[in-house]
Structure formats: C-alpha cells, structure tokens
Amino acid sequence: MLRSNPVLECQFLRSVLFSKDWPEISGKEFVFWGKSNVGKSSLLNALMQKKGFAKVSKTPGRTQSINFYQAQKGIRYVDLPGYGYACVPKNLQNIWHQHVVDYLLTRSNLCVVFLLIDSRRDVHFQDLQVIDFLQRSFVPVKCIYTKIDRIISAQRKILSLKESKTDCFEVSATTREGVLELRSYILNHSFQKTSL
Ligand SMILES: Nc1nc2c(ncn2[C@@H]2O[C@H](COP(=O)(O)OP(=O)(O)OP(=O)(O)O)[C@@H](O)[C@H]2O)c(=O)[nH]1
Numbered sequence: 769m770l771r772s773n774p775v776l777e778c779q780f781l782r783s784v785l786f787s788k789d790w791p792e793i794s795g796k797e798f799v800f801w802g803k804s805n806v807g808k809s810s811l812l813n814a815l816m817q818k819k820g821f822a823k824v825s826k827t828p829g830r831t832q833s834i835n836f837y838q839a840q841k842g843i844r845y846v847d848l849p850g851y852g853y854a855c856v857p858k859n860l861q862n863i864w865h866q867h868v869v870d871y872l873l874t875r876s877n878l879c880v881v882f883l884l885i886d887s888r889r890d891v892h893f894q895d896l897q898v899i900d901f902l903q904r905s906f907v908p909v910k911c912i913y914t915k916i917d918r919i920i921s922a923q924r925k926i927l928s929l930k931e932s933k934t935d936c937f938e939v940s941a942t943t944r945e946g947v948l949e950l951r952s953y954i955l956n957h958s959f960q961k962t963s964l
C-alpha cells in the first residue's frame with residue numbers, strides 16, 4: 769500500500785486541442801490512448817476515484833479533445849480522443865488525430881503512453897500500427913487490457929500468455945481490479961527521468 773496517495777487528489781486542468789492551449793510543461797504526463805470506447809476515460813475516473821470526472825459514454829467518440837488532469841507530486845493524466853470507429857464525422861476525427869500526434873511527438877514531459885486494448889477483442893491492426901509508431905518515435909508505451917470483468921477465466925489465461933511477451937496491465941474500471949497496481953506503477957515512474 770502507498771503511504772500517501774498523490775495520484776488520488778486530482779483536479780481538471782483543461783480540455784483543448786491546439787498546442788497553444790496546452791498547459792505549460794510541468795511534472796510528468798501519463799497518457800491514456802487506444803481505440804474509441806476501450807475505456808480510457810473510465811479507467812482515469814477509477815484511478816482518480818472521481819466518478820464522472822472524465823466524461824464516459826457507451827457511444828464511441830465521446831472524448832473529443834486532449835484532457836489534462838493534475839494530480840499531486842507533479843503527476844498529470846492526459847485523456848486522449850480514441851482512434852478507429854467513432855460516431856463522429858471522419859474529418860473531425862482526422863483533426864483530433866493530427867493534434868494528438870503533434871502532442872505525442874513534441875511533449876517533452878510525456879512519461880508513458882498507456883495503450884488500452886479491450887480484453888474481449890483481438891488486438892486490432894491499428895493498435896499494432898500505433899505501438900510501432902510510438903516505438904519508432906521513442907515514445908515509451910505500455911499496454912493495458914481493459915474491461916477484464918467482462919471476460920471469463922479461460923480468456924484471462926490467454927491474456928496472461930500475451931502478457932508474458934508484452935508486459936501488459938489488466939484492469940477493470942468497474943471492479944477496480946488492477947487499478948492499484950497501475951497507480952503504483954505511475955507513482956514509481958513519476959520519479960524517474962523522462963526518457964524522451
Ligand atoms: N464492464 C466494463 N465496462 C467498462 C469498463 N470500462 C469502461 N466501460 C464501459 O465502456 C464504455 C466506454 O467507456 P469510456 O471510458 O467512455 O471509453 P473511452 O475509451 O474513453 O471512449 P472514447 O472517449 O469514446 O474514445 C462505457 O459504456 C463504459 O461504462 C470496465 O472496466 N468494465
């Protein structure tokens with residue numbers, strides 16, 4: 769157990785797209801990305817223990833800008849719009865995507881990109897493309913399987929096999945399984961030198 773819990777006390781900073789509107793560089797940013805509807809915003813709410821802080825929806829495409837949250841000890845969370853299918857016009861999605869890529873490639877205090885994957889689905893080719901893009905751009909990336917409350921134990925064994933190769937977290941925003949481990953990882957990495 770962590771003695772103090774700096775990740776918990778969070779405040780919303782801003783919801784923006786353009787680089788001129790991003791908050792000033794400060795502390796370490798932990799970024800949540802993945803296909804639309806994988807549970808990025810829900811996981812952030814579970815991490816921050818603030819229901820409804822980040823807006824959640826059954827409809828893919830809910831998060832439409834770059835959302836910054838400030839926690840203690842210089843830790844920041846960044847909730848990104850998803851990629852892949854979303855219930856919004858493609859041209860709008862392309863605009864988000866350009867700003868997201870701009871953010872990922874230029875943000876000097878970016879610590880880790882958590883790439884979320886719905887544990888009920890196969891890893892999509894877009895996820896593999898994103899992982900490849902981030903690795904080639906020297907952006908640290910770590911995978912998180914989400915919604916593990918929705919899968920049966922046999923499927924979990926398959927996930928843990930994959931995990932042995934890719935070193936992923938498994939979480940549920942609903943039951944909070946895995947959230948404490950993720951929180952500890954974030955806290956530990958917030959003290960390390962940014963490797964960008
Ligand atoms: N059962 C279960 N449902 C979840 C979990 N996490 C998220 N959901 C549901 O999945 C849906 C999408 O969740 P969001 O958190 O909005 O997903 P997102 O990745 O932020 O979606 P976009 O902002 O549209 O890209 C919602 O209906 C959530 O209630 C989970 O751990 N378990």
Ligand SMILES: [Mg+2]
Pocket residue numbers: 808809810823824830831847848
């Ligand atoms: Mg969202």
